[in-house]
Amino acid sequence: MALPLRVLLVEKDEEDLELIAQELERGGFEAEIHPVAIERDYLTQLEAGHDIIISNYALMQFDAMRALEILKEKGLDTPLIVIGGKVGEELAVECIKQGAADFLLKARLNRLGQVVKRVLQESKIEREKTQAEASLHEGASLYRQLLEFCPVGIALVEQGNVTFVNRSGAHLLGAASPKQLLEKSLAGFAHADSREDLEKRLQESDLESNKATFLQEKFVRLDGKEITLELEALLVTNSGHQAILLVMHDITEREREQG
Incomplete structure (x- = not known):
């Protein structure tokens, strides 16, 4: 059974859009894809909420680095996968440092489905960990208040x-x-x-x-x-x-x- 997936896709090339949609379907997802190519549309779509963001490394008016920067500014934890053409290893590493969940070369787009599954699982684990830590902090705060009074x-x-x-x-x-x-x-x-x-x-x-x-x-x-x-x-x-x-x-x- 296909897994439902809301995808915010930063891409404008029609062929690449189609390829990504096909790879997600092949990977076992029933993807609802929302493509954007400029920052304004990206900001609008962020408010709607998505399971994952897939971004072309560099578009003419918008790029993955800016997309990551906006996520940080808004304090959002939606995982973002960067897809790039012939880029050096240093750029891929820099994307990861800036918060990208993964970097995938276009030549290896056939791995997209499994990468998305892994990233979603890692994101789920991290979110649960954060929630658990918040609950512990809340419990500790309550315990301290009880002691104080x-x-x-x-x-x-x-x-x-x-x-x-x-x-x-x-x-x-x-x-x-x-x-x-x-x-x-x-x-x-x-x-x-x-x-x-x-x-x-x-x-x-x-x-x-x-x-x-x-x-x-x-x-x-x-x-x-x-x-x-x-x-x-x-x-x-x-x-x-x-x-x-x-x-x-x-x-x-x-x-x-x-x-």
């Missing part, structure tokens, strides 16, 4: 320094914003009497990745107020590096009531 203090510590802290965590330590705590030593906020103990207990080698370690330490806020925090420490991986995820609870009032 979580009412519980959360921080990430790498090599002893705070690399992330949410608003609640920043407020626990007396900071107006998380930026005030970034790249600062967490142990530096601990009370002098418990600083050494905290540093030892937060050694990454002593923590586990599947079980939280509970700590209770005294801290000194930026405003000088002493508080007692209960920490849940978990070993995690962040961008390929080990880090410590901390969940922080202020138990100062509870301690006073019990005392």
